[in-house]
Structures are given as structure tokens and as C-alpha cells.
Amino acid sequence: xxxxxxxxxxxxxxxxxxxxxxxxxxxxxxxxxxxxxxxxxxxxxxxxxxxxxxxxxxxxxxxxxxxxxxxxxxxxxxxxxxxxxxxxxxxxxxxxxxxxxxxxxxxxxxxxx
Numbered sequence: 001x002x003x004x005x006x007x008x009x010x011x012x013x014x015x016x017x018x019x020x021x022x023x024x025x026x027x028x029x030x031x032x033x034x035x036x037x038x039x040x041x042x043x044x045x046x047x048x049x050x051x052x053x054x055x056x057x058x059x060x061x062x063x064x065x066x067x068x069x070x071x072x073x074x075x076x077x078x079x080x081x082x083x084x085x086x087x088x089x090x091x092x093x094x095x096x097x098x099x100x101x102x103x104x105x106x107x108x109x110x111x112x113x
Contacts (some may be wrong), residue, residue, distance in 0.1 A: 034108030037088075039081040045105050048072075048082075052098045061095035068094055 038045065048071055055067045065083055068091075072079050086092075090100030 031108055031110055034104070037085065038105065038108060039085040040077060042105075042109060044075070044077060047075075049098060049102045049105070052094055052102075056095055056098060061093055063093045063095075065091070065094055065097065068097055 040048070048068065051071050052067060059067070061067075065086065068082070068086065069079060072082055086097045086101045089104035091097030
């Protein structure tokens, strides 16, 4: 039985279901692409964002990636790929990394490490 979709077009339930399934597949593909670009493991990213959350409340942001870089060096992790990923995801300083890049990480993983 046909009905009117949200955009005003007539569709049947099978067509609507198939479009929903295609959208779900597309979203899953986009998450997989984003996960493949993550520069660190989920555990490391969680630790880095936890550190930023705590350190920024104590030390504030100086509009650089100083805290992030210090943490990466301390943990013997690669700096350049992490900094590049942070910047690609709106993290040009420590506070922007926490606000923007952490969200990009959650979006990429669907909330699962």
C-alpha cells in the first residue's frame, strides 16, 4: 500500500525499507572509513581525551597542542599522525581537540572503543 514520504513523494513500504537499509549501509561504511583513519587505538584515544579533560581544567588551553604533544611523547606514541588527524577533525589546539576531535572519534566508533 503506497503512502506519502516526508518529502511528499508516494512510496510503498518496501521501497522505504530498502532506502533505509541503503542509508544504514552507507552510515556503516562511513564509520568504517573513519575508523581506518584513526591514528591510535581506542584505548589510547580514550586515555588522551581523558588526560585533556583533566589537564585543561587545571592548566587551561594555550591555543596549541602542547598538552597533547607532551602526552604523546610521554607515552612513546607517534606525534605527526595524531596531530594530523586532530587537525583534520577540528583539533587545532588542545581544547578544540577535546571538543571536536573527541566527537569525531565517537562518531567513527559508534561509541564503542
